Amino acid sequence: MHRSRPALGLSLAVIVAAGVMSGWGTGRAAAEPVSGGTLYVDRGTPSCSDSGTGTESRPFCTVQAAADVVEPGDTVRILGDSLSPYSEAVTLTRSGTSDQPITFSGAPLSPSRSTAVLAAPASAPALTLKGVHDVRVESLTFSDEHHSDVVAVTGSDHVTLDRLTVDNSAPTVPVIGTAIGVDGTSSDVTVSRNTLNPSTAYGVRVAPGAARVTVTTNMIFMQQQGGIAVSGAADTDVTSNTVFAPCATGISLDGGSSGVVENNVAITLGSMQTRACQAPTAPLYAVSADSTSQVTADYNVAANDAPASAPARTEYSWAGTSYATSAAFRDGTGQGTHDIDGIHAYPSTPSEHSPLIDSADATAPGELSTDSQTRPRVDDLLVDNTGNGTGHPDRGALERQDTLTIASGDVPTPPKGLAPLGISMKTDATSSWGAALAYSADFGDGSDPATGTPGTAVSHTYTTPGLYTTRITFTEPDGTSAEKSYAGVAAGTATPPAAALSVAPDTANGQVSAGFARFTVPAPADPWEVEYRTLSFGDGTQDNLAADAQEPTQPTHQYAAPGTYTATLTQTDLLGRTTTATTVFHAADAFVAVTPQYDTEKTIAAHGVLKLSAATLRADSNGVDAVQLQLVTSNAKANGALTLYTHGTTRPGTAAIAFEPGRTATAETTVKVTPTGSVDLYNGSSGAVTVNVATVGLQSHAQYADTYHPVAPARLLDTRTGTGGTRGPVGGGHSVTLPVGGTHGVPAGAHAVVLDVTATTTKASGDLTVATHSTNDSIVSGPYWTTGQTATTQVVIPVYDGKVVLHNESKASANLVADLVGWYGTATGGSEFLPAAPARILDTRTGTGTGKVARLAAHAALKLRVTGAHGVPATGVTAADLNLTVPAPSGNGYLVAYPDGTSRPGVYSLSFTKGHTAAGRALVKAGTDGEIDLYNAGSAPVDVYADLLGDYDVFPATS
Template sequence: MHRSRPVVGLPLALVVAVGAMSGWGSGTATAAPEAGGTLYVNHGVACSDTGTGTQSLPFCTVQAAADVVEPGDTVRILGSSLSAYSQAVTLTRSGTSDEPITFSGAPLPTSRSQAVLATPASAPALTLKGVHDVRVESLAFSDEHHSDVVAVTGSDHVTLDRLNVANSAPTVPVTGTAIGVDGTSSDVTVSRTSIYAGTAYGVRVESGAARVTVTTNAILSQQQGGIAVSGAADTDVTSNTVFTPCAAGISLDGGSSGVVENNVAITLNSRQSKACPAPTAPLYAVSADSASRVTADYNVAASGGSASTPARTEYSWAGTSYATSAAFRGGTGQGTHDLDGITAPPGTPSEHSPLIDSADATAPGELTTDQEGHPRVDDLLVADTGNGTSRPDRGALERQDTLTVSADDDPTPPKGLAPLGISMKTDATSAWGAPLAYSVDFGDGSDPATGTPGMPVAHTYATPGRYTTRITVTEPDGTSAQKSYAGVAAGTATPPTTALSVAPDTASGQVDAGSAQFTVAAPADPWEVAYRTLDYGDGTRENLLSDVQEPARPSHQYAAPGTYTATLTQTDLFGRTTTARTTFHAADAFVAMTPQWDTEKTIAAHGVLKLSAATLRADSNGTDAVQLQLVTSNAKASGALTLYPHGTTRPATGDTTFEPGRTTTAETTVKVTPTGAVDLYNGSSGAVTVNVATVGLQTHAQYADTYHPVTPARLLDTRTGTGGTRSPVAGNHSLTLTVGGTHGVPANADAVVLDVTATTTKASGDLTVATHSTNDSVVNGPYWTTGQTATAQVVIPVYDGKVVLHNDSKASANLVADLAGWYGTTANGSEFLPVTPARILNTRTGTGTGKVARLAAHATLKLKVTGAHGVPATGVTAADLNLTVPSASGSGYLVAFPDGTSRPGVYSLSFTKGHTTTARTLVKAGTDGEIALYNAGTTSVDVYADLLGDYDVFPAR
């Protein structure tokens, strides 16, 4: 009877080069002992050496377990090579013949890691001292010091099984021993262990030891010897593979006795060096005082590089060297079945190798499994030349049968709508020609179907789902191999639904108003989805991850403000598509800037001044518009300044007006080009000097503030005491005004929008507005002449809820401050959309009103600001306007306020008889999308309104 090793798709091959022995010592994990007889060691988790070593609270060190272990207990050492136990462990406690003590580094079923003990410089990693009935298995050792690793001293009935001793090959002479058995020990077995280059000796048995078995081990490149036995009685060295380019592979001396059988010693021609002190040592050496007590047979002297007879001496027996196995047999009568003159890798024998089925199954110490735990089997392709019935191969590794399951053995068809009928078969083969049968588990809970290779089986999936089918191929003796296919899909009658939603990207109360955070819901039948594509509506798209078990949350930064329709297209396994759409309004949020008056230029009559992005500080991420303050002086003639994006057509609008002999100030908003540049046009017949400062940016790609418009409210009036002061402010004096925490402005607002006015002025001058806690942010309010009432709207950062108004005049003036809105956290705020400047009101032409008529004294007109010029029809909360009263026939002021609300007593623009005045007005819109303009003067006036942008509900609906 033979057994085979299952392999799916590929034949078994283990090729190991010098210095690498991949696969040696992997073994098979031992099942965990019954609970209650196990002590756990795991320094990779919460642990304690003062506890009882439970799995939930294991020991931290192996020594702690060794100090308390009792007969019948198993010490389970958990860990990996990434976290070795660097300690010298000494065991002095013993088991009994019925209840041995076991130390195991075999992984738990849920883990593939194996515990590693690192050898310290001072002592072996593990010493068994004066103990009996002890088993150490499935432990790995790291020997960085090339010193002794495992030492058995004064002990008996000890088994060391499936150990792994690893380290890089030394470059200088070393003295350590991987596994040592001293002369006071007996009944010791070293089995199925891998020992890599790193020590002087692999396994060393010292004089006086008795009944030691060294079997089925794989040993690589030791400096002084692979297996060295000196003066030990009844020592059996069986079925080991020793790769020994530098030293004797197996040696017995000092009057040792025992059996040497079924071993494979492999050599390469090597030159002498510090690391290779004896490259001409024999592969097998038995001294004269041991020769009469040792039986040797079924051994192999092989070359690892060519098929020629090895150049080294194969045997040294009783002081005589023998170059070949034939010479050895003739000279000693030993080695009747020995082999040489062959090539053998230090791993699994290749098919048809002379090593296969040629060993002595009755050799003392011969195991029923090989070094990796595979059974010793009869290869049907090789004639049996060994002794016994189990037909083992020579050496530590056994050639196994290869079961090949074709990669083409897939369900047909692999998908379709339920009920789905499929067929499946296999053309599996045995490399040794064994008869096969197979069964198919269809993965839906039905009974498996059976067949023979080449014969298909059929099945119908009645319920929609994705199923894993599994083919199991079996030989008559029960050996099997499996192949799984996870692609059978029985689809639903309708494709999975899709759902798509979007929200702006917010953080810490601010918004990146052009960044969309999408949510793609997981479908009810996620297994049915093949792929999904999200088109962002701006010419870009993204293929979403195929894992649809959880909602997907892609994000997208839009390159410009606008309204975008994103489309999710979902395709299922059967080619059916479903879509979902959502709309995102990419817009701007506000970044308040500290004004820097660094652009003072004189512009010739009808000249254009180009302002670069760097000059405007508009070269930061996603800037779409800038809020500027303009101060004009030294005008040679009356006129107006117009701002517009560089390279575009100049609009018929005005941002500020000026005239000779006067200094004027105004804030305004201007859209910028993708490069950030702006053109400033002087519409006058004479030159004018202009000073420009940036007070804020509107950006779609930075975390910034939203705007909160309010119904205009008076915060300060020194004529009435509103705001806490009831007297004019003296020349060159200041007044501190609290704006945070009042009239709906939160204490933590980042900036406020104020209409500031000077009235009952006693001399010419101007008003500045500054932050209270710092002098960095200062903006200019209105300039005036003696007796003039002047108003300007300003945006000013707020750090402690207060601002400072300074009367920069030689004489007193009453000061008025009216609140228009504030910038801050996103809750209930508004986002900005810049537009191409457009004149939406002109009472001289009827634009905006439908009739040519001045705005009469104490009269109100309504102006629609929504639904045209790029402004949405709904959701608008405020309009950004420049208001102009040209050539006023009398003095007075305008009040701008939301239509449908009571008119507030505030100043929006103050005008003077005979002069043209322009002022920015950021005004809240009524629920009907209209604003109201009231003429508080005593004479009728013409009014222009130029639209610069709009604020919309955040997030936009």
């Protein structure tokens, strides 16, 4: 039923210009609107309201709401689609005027919208025009699920129903509904260009008493009891309809009706006649005896294509007499002088050379200048004009159109180059009817179109750089046209557009996913000139960016591991020239606080290895690259140390914790891990030792988490002096609640803190635990000590209400000290983490890290560079994650670790006792020169080891 598409060579788009309708039927229907407002109905819009005024921004939700307030000259735009039909029985009782009719339209506002659908309820028509005049309803689709009445015109005049569609599957049982009904008190009604699919008993039905009804140019399919049924209606014109009626009468007039029946095509197809048909032998045309004297019938087509096995079927019934052929009808009645039968005519555009072409009566009442698809009535130059009058319409509702073929070579050549760019374009096109053609070439740069006769190439020069669309339109004298457009003539600039690229880590709610990059690719100065862009992320992967460079784009990328990556944007323009831009992204880790749990307790044999899976350490979640562990050793059979390292790598000569018989030791440490891998814990002792392992934190590059904020060490608690609010030793079994949030630069919203906790002047052996204040779920072990020993351990502990609790697990008193090292929290101003393979960067016994073999003297300090080696960047480092060891000291004391270039704080970083090796973690803020200082506060020189576990860098890192 669609117009044949013009043959345009390769991938050509053709636009056929529709003709302009000359009027409606006999001119008795309502005129086009002169002026007025627009009311909108759109139930799919959340802002719709039936209590509003029907604006586009706040439309009505129901059609009835608009019908209740519409004024003369107004147009009601009904928007929607088949997925959200308007299931309501709408009744219009408001009228327009002759010069300001009311219009209801379901036409979409844009090509992306579909025609609105009204669903007919079972109890009443979907639309009733009741007692109105000067009303037009157009471009609406009706869903007739109940096979009931769909559109009813009652007591109304000067009404036009145009381009309506009734859709539903054909009924399988007898039904009684009517698609479009005009009652006996209505007059001057035009029913035009509608498509009525199988749904009801009647397509169009006009009741006794109606007057001046025009039924024209409709497509009507397989109604059960009649396509167009007129009864007792005066001056009714039935013109140029195509009625597919395999079972029922196609067009009938009875009850004393008067009017004209012309240019119609009634079609039957025997294979479609089934037992569901009400009257499979019904004639295609029927006029009763009480109407024949007032009805003129001519130029109609009876396409009776029934197989021999089908029931007998006549073409005409006139005054009760049946006529099997049009010849018999003409001879018997004097009517149908120009009727045609004996042909195949399916409900589609007539095939070329069909007798339907150019054979209708152009002067028939109600004849329109366009067909049911609003295409113009045109003169087919391949067919003799056998109809009457001018305009040469085809019979039925569909008009055969000319086919215009535009040659595939009608494209701009060359399609691209530097401005000024001269192009030429062929103008080869033909008409299947041999019509004379003219062309108009619009070059898209604001210049006047070039016009002429096809066959001669046209030239043009683009003087200004830009991307242009050329259009060439071919038109024949009757207005039929075909158009081809070429979007992409590029007159390039002298230099290609520059590329630009920047990147930032992904942040949300104060946290960072430190390995997730958000790139920004701004729009270039001449975005039209960019053909495509590729972003290589520097890790072996890349993305092709959207071709549209008009707006900035923000591609993202998740890096698989921490590291420094150079991303490259390669931009190619329409002329094949490339430009590039680079940026550096530092993929790193952020800290995920976890509730400490002792994940495993095992005894490791002398020189044995305990393998710990990532799942055991809770490191099998997104992007975890390192875990922070607490190790507690007991039941040691000999002196020694544990070495912690990634499984599958060479065991380093580093120490995570030192132990000896008869003593329990504790220390926190960091180790690299992969979500599918494991870590090894090696016992370097000649005797077995039991170890308890707890995970106290994770470092992930793929989770939103916290950055680290190192500080110059500061004392928060010292019960010897009353610092922190408690003075005097803390008794065995007693606790101290220590505020940490909101003091010494730690914000109240910090998620975790790093503390060096110390027990001194101890009266009995024991240990210390550190817990969150508001919950007992987060508890870590502090130092273990023997009577009289000073012991220090660094701990990481979550903070929920800004406070932590230190509990003396000993049976006797001890003074407690807590020194702030840093905190984890908001990304702003923080540092991201880069794990490292364990490496010894200081050993005073060998000169590693200092350049000379010498113990660290009592009350002396050494400088240790922590940047520029072992994978640590040379700049931007804010802190080093170290394990410090003092082997077999010759006296008591402690180390103070602090940033170089700052005043030495009075804090404990690692306490040691004469003859007992001490080891422990130290997160140490780095000086601006990349160095840290280690001060020996003891009374004797000591050897010192420092093992690097990772580094913290400025967030966001800069190149």
